[in-house]
Amino acid sequence: MTPSTDRNQELFERARRLIPGGVNSPVRAFKAVGGTPRFVARAQGAYFWDANGKRHIDYIGSWGPMILGHGHPAVVEAVQKAVLEGFSYGAPTEREVELAEEIVSLVPSMDMVRLVSSGTEAAMSAIRLARGATGRSKLIKFEGCYHGHADALLVKAGSGLATFGNPTSAGVPAEVVQHTLVLEYNNVAQLDEAFALHGKDIACLMIEPIAGNMNFVRASVPFMRRCRELCTQHGALLVFDEVMTGFRVALGGAQSLYAKAIPGFKPDLSVLGKVIGGGMPLAAFGGPRAIMEQLAPQGPVYQAGTLSGNPVATACGLATLKEIRKAGFFDALAAKTATLVAGLKAAASAESIPFSTDCEGGMFGFFLLPQLPQNYSQVMQTESALFNRLFHGLLDRGIYIAPALYEAGFVSSAHSEADLAETISAAKEVFQALSSRA
């Protein structure tokens, strides 16, 4: 295609004149992998069509929300009906109550829930609530985990455990992150040391139980058990950020998986997003009644939102949850995901390309590494040039995976066996090309 007829390129140039980097969220710009972002014209089922009219099999699915694929008929119908009733009232609705009932019935650790509009907002509010409820300031997060872009959470590891983190973004004053302690994921010794040093001041420990923002790294069972024990022992709250994993890895989220491995296990607070909105701006946080009642207007912790509990977003979320709670939904989805990653692994192995992979429900990750990494520094050992060639090889063949090596992938119920087979055979071609050029 000549440059003058490449609509993606044309749109990207227009966008860059008006929107910083040409995008409204950084990873969309393809900065890590190079090349021109695909501008999406429309999407249906497992596919989207870009501005040139080219079809792609979509393994990003809006970064997780589209678990039913694009334009699921039951969801479209619910949204159309809701739109005709009004876009937003700034007053309570029955649908919010229904969605809250649905969420607490699926996530047993939550007695009460507050709806917001983005995962960032939910994580930020959960931290404020944890600090308000405990009367403490410090928080623990882990290197490689992303909890949205609230100031106190945009932190990378400090130089030692006695010191606190450094901002990862310009515009975040050091004083704002001086209470944020950043530890290595899956490192029990560091966790013990941090609680020994700071235990009485720690309001909460926030964690992605399966870290999808460093591709796909599970918190080990012993590590998670220790997180729970130390929080309980020191009076800190264990906050599960399940914005990505909630209703995605299992109907009850990642916490339902840890509860199988650790009897009686539950987090104190949970943060949800992505799938619960089914593609509309909707997120939530919740937990036990005694903690949630600390929120305004009942309690002293302020939190609010003009569009919170939006009637169109809640209709979309409710219709999505109704589909995914049908019997057998997650078994079928997990089987598809497993087929995909097994096929990719076989394709890589045939060409002696190092490849490790893991998946759960409709979420998967793979690494161009011989073994699954356990923490961020191991994830970063991936050879990014090799990943970039894989990414572009797949993209050329109409397979759309995340344009960065530290992002998880998503399979939807709309992906057919034929879509998976097409993906695997495209991957075979790309791995062959990579190994012959290596």
Ligand SMILES: *Cc1c(COP(=O)(O)O)cnc(C)c1O
């Ligand atoms: C996506 C994500 C967020 C942020 O959600 P937004 O809706 O993008 O603000 C927070 N935590 C995790 C684990 C996420 O994957």
